[in-house]
């Protein structure tokens with residue numbers, strides 16, 4: 001099984017990453033968050049793949065707009081997504097703790113509900129493959145926008161991903177990693193890991209598109225709300241004392 005990203009919307013600054021899990025022996029693919037159909041269809045044709053499953057993390061158009069076109073080409077695909085989602089293409093609604101098997105790519109997933117970016121947001125965690133598709137809950141050294149939930153909700157969801165095993169690969173929905181690292185440097189300039197990862201990110205895109213739980217604990221300011229240097233920077237910015245990590249999280253979200 002291979003996992004590749006198809007970049008889309010980079011010209012408009014959306015920087016979406018559509019993830020394709022593929023099985024060579026069966027020539028099938030599972031697509032995560034197909035916001036754009038054309039680049040996926042091109043990829044599938046080039047690699048002679050058909051679609052078995054579509055996994056949706058949340059309802060935003062840049063994660064779902066490609067679904068109707070894919071279903072026209074591959075009408076038997078299952079579309080997994082959050083229960084009670086505004087996205088109307090979901091055929092297999094999911095909630096916290098549900099387990100699914102994406103047969104074509106031989107991978108089991110467990111559903112983790114992560115409201116905050118949107119209220120319907122879910123992540124797909126595979127313990128056996130040590131990976132998680134995190135959509136817009138976690139970005140490289142950053143986090144998605146706070147559109148529908150409040151800061152407490154988003155912070156609680158973030159902590160669920162922070163608690164996954166350290167080697168878990170995280171595949172996110174957008175790549176703003178370098179910009180996020182520059183912001184991370186601004187709020188925690190004595191963290192040497194950030195400088196290392198800026199270099200990794202510049203060379204060969206080693207830290208673009210995906211990361212690990214271990215790395216995010218080292219560099220992601222949204223995961224490091226308990227660090228005194230970040231807390232102090234956020235207190236300066238907010239011009240008030242911030243007692244709890246969630247207050248630091250809320251301030252970072254407003255600031256970045």
Ligand SMILES: [Zn+2]
Pocket residue numbers: 058060063117136144
């Ligand atoms: Zn979104």
